[in-house]
Amino acid sequence: MAELLLILPGLIEATVKIVGLVFLVILPMVAYSVYAERRFSALLQDRVGPNRVGIPFTKISLAGLGQPMADGLKFILKEDFTPAHVRKLYYWLAPALTMVPALLTCAVLPFGGYLKVPFVDEPFRLVIADLDVGILFVFAIASLGVYGIVLAGWASNSKYPFLGGIRSSSQMISYEISLGLSVIPILMIYGDLNLGSIVQQQHEHGWALLPVTLDGLKPVISMRDLALLVPLSISFVIFVTSLFAETNRLPFDLPECETELVAGYHTEYSSMKFALFFLGEYAAMIIGSGFAVTLFLGGWSLPFGLGSDGSDSLFWGLVGIGTFFAKVIGFILFFIWIRWSIPRFRYDQLMRLGWVFFFEIALFNILLTAAILMIFRQS
Amino acid sequence: MAIVVKRPKLNIFERMYLPAIAKGLLITLSHAIKRLRGQTKVTMQYPEEKWxxxxxxxxxxxxxxxxxxxxxxxxxxxxxxxxxxxxxxxxxxxxxxxxxxxxxxxxxxxxxxxxxxxxxxxxxxxxxxxxxxxxxxxxxxxxxxxxxxxxxxxxxxxxxxxxxxxxxxxxxxxxx
Missing domain, CATH: 3.30.70.3270 (Alpha-Beta Plaits)
Structure with missing residues (x-):
């Protein structure tokens, strides 16, 4: 009983964080990123997009902000059809296996610095699980996402989903390598796998891609950081491109590939099971953006080392959270912008890009980073 | 008779692909900006707007x-x-x-x-x-x-x- 009382505060804290982040932030963001995708793509293509659905039974349309609710309701009310020719167990398992890893990775995502709540002495760290192997955890869990797609393709027992599943597995395996290798320069520079402390260092010394701090009003940048910008930019390009491939977004959406494979791995799915695939893709996109922001764009920190990490005041803690989600939303818009600008790659081009270019460039990049770190070694 | 289709020769920037992506992004962005400024003709919002x-x-x-x-x-x-x-x-x-x-x-x-x-x-x-x-x-x-x-x-x-x-x-x- 005494032991229970000891772990109780921690348990409550974790529950509040999980519910707050996953159910109150990430899942609504998933729903609204679908809406954002539709509205933003409409802008890019000289259209209007969904602007009708607002508060039900009134004429208030709120620029279509009710659309995600209507879509969700539609998905729930649709007939959940299971074809006779599928392997039932795997067919039912696959959608969950896509959604769960996507949401699981947000456990180590630092979505803010600290939150100093009044009447509580110790400020709360704004991360669900402050793991020292943060990045490894992310890669381990994120690569599970491919199982959902492969299982969906296999269990559907039909040719197009099968092809989609095969494509997905080979694509994900190919790009996982360059994704992992492109992060190594970051690890070498910050010397830490804990995402929270990576962001903390970026907060103190400027973002990885904007290593500028302010001395009064004069920007300060060291030679070492300037030199490191070269490998970091290369890393960033490879990381983001691999992220597109990992999350099956255009221009790498070959597992889905409407024009070739009907709908790829989820051809045989309907209703909420399809929605889980669909929303899992968006959840993966949001969390992937979160990691790109955390690793390369300073996470929750303001540029130029402004502000504080929120360990002493509630205000800066909230600013940190706001900054993080503003950056993530910006990155999601970038995802959408790319999707509606660039045509899909051919399958052999995709493989060639992954294995012949990115793999080698990422390896070379690690050597380059090591060399720069050697030259500017702090003795 | 076979027809030989002349493939355009790509210069270094085009072969690097990234500048081309940037160009494409700028094109779509310019459309978005024009649309936001109301310089693009879009679908009429029918029951509210009429012809x-x-x-x-x-x-x-x-x-x-x-x-x-x-x-x-x-x-x-x-x-x-x-x-x-x-x-x-x-x-x-x-x-x-x-x-x-x-x-x-x-x-x-x-x-x-x-x-x-x-x-x-x-x-x-x-x-x-x-x-x-x-x-x-x-x-x-x-x-x-x-x-x-x-x-x-x-x-x-x-x-x-x-x-x-x-x-x-x-x-x-x-x-x-």
Whole structure:
């Protein structure tokens, strides 16, 4: 009983964080990123997009902000059809296996610095699980996402989903390598796998891609950081491109590939099971953006080392959270912008890009980073 | 004979692909900016915005019956429109004008005149064929109803939409 009382505060804290982040932030963001995708793509293509659905039974349309609710309701009310020719167990398992890893990775995502709540002495760290192997955890869990797609393709027992599943597995395996290798320069520079402390260092010394701090009003940048910008930019390009491939977004959406494979791995799915695939893709996109922001764009920190990490005041803690989600939303818009600008790659081009270019460039990049770190070694 | 298609030679920037992506992104972004500034023509938001004021004079909307300046029904129920109507939307029940009436010399008028708007194809042949210039296609296009019976325009409804048309042939006004 005494032991229970000891772990109780921690348990409550974790529950509040999980519910707050996953159910109150990430899942609504998933729903609204679908809406954002539709509205933003409409802008890019000289259209209007969904602007009708607002508060039900009134004429208030709120620029279509009710659309995600209507879509969700539609998905729930649709007939959940299971074809006779599928392997039932795997067919039912696959959608969950896509959604769960996507949401699981947000456990180590630092979505803010600290939150100093009044009447509580110790400020709360704004991360669900402050793991020292943060990045490894992310890669381990994120690569599970491919199982959902492969299982969906296999269990559907039909040719197009099968092809989609095969494509997905080979694509994900190919790009996982360059994704992992492109992060190594970051690890070498910050010397830490804990995402929270990576962001903390970026907060103190400027973002990885904007290593500028302010001395009064004069920007300060060291030679070492300037030199490191070269490998970091290369890393960033490879990381983001691999992220597109990992999350099956255009221009790498070959597992889905409407024009070739009907709908790829989820051809045989309907209703909420399809929605889980669909929303899992968006959840993966949001969390992937979160990691790109955390690793390369300073996470929750303001540029130029402004502000504080929120360990002493509630205000800066909230600013940190706001900054993080503003950056993530910006990155999601970038995802959408790319999707509606660039045509899909051919399958052999995709493989060639992954294995012949990115793999080698990422390896070379690690050597380059090591060399720069050697030259500017702090003795 | 085989045709050799000349492939364009790509320069270094094009082969690097990234500058091309940047270019593509700029193109789509410029569209987004133009759209945000309202410089792009987009779909009309129909029930709120309407095109009614810009409908051309020759627009073919719902066919209607019209009266002349004296309030006389122009239609003499010759039934030409009924015969010409390709989808057979028009049904006329001809009737006689009683001898006491001011326009007794016209002799005939429609007892009932029905246009089935579910059938009507807005071709305008009824207007073209009418020797009395009694039937016109007006600019009403949103003809709706919840039942089939509601979609059949009877004489009263047709005159209501049609109204009065002036300045046309007035052969019945002068004594002959």
């Amino acid at each position: 009614d004021s810009e409908l051309p004079d020759y627009y073919r909307g719902a066919p209607t019956l019209v009266k002349d300046e004296q309030g006389r029904e122009r239609c003499v129920s010759c039934q030409l429109c009924e015969f010409i109507c390709p989808p057979r939307a028009i049904t006329i029940t001809p009737g006689e004008i009683p001898s006491g009436d001011t326009w007794a010399k016209v002799e005939k008028r429609p007892e009932e005149f029905e246009i089935d708007m579910i059938r009507c194809i807005y071709c305008g042949m009824c207007e073209e064929v009418c020797p009395e210039q009694a039937i016109f296609l007006r600019k009403d296009y949103a003809i709706t109803g919840t039942t089939r019976a509601e979609m059949v325009h009877d004489k009263e409804k047709l005159y209501e939409i049609g109204g009065v048309r002036e300045g046309l042939v007035n052969k019945w006004n002068e004594l002959k």
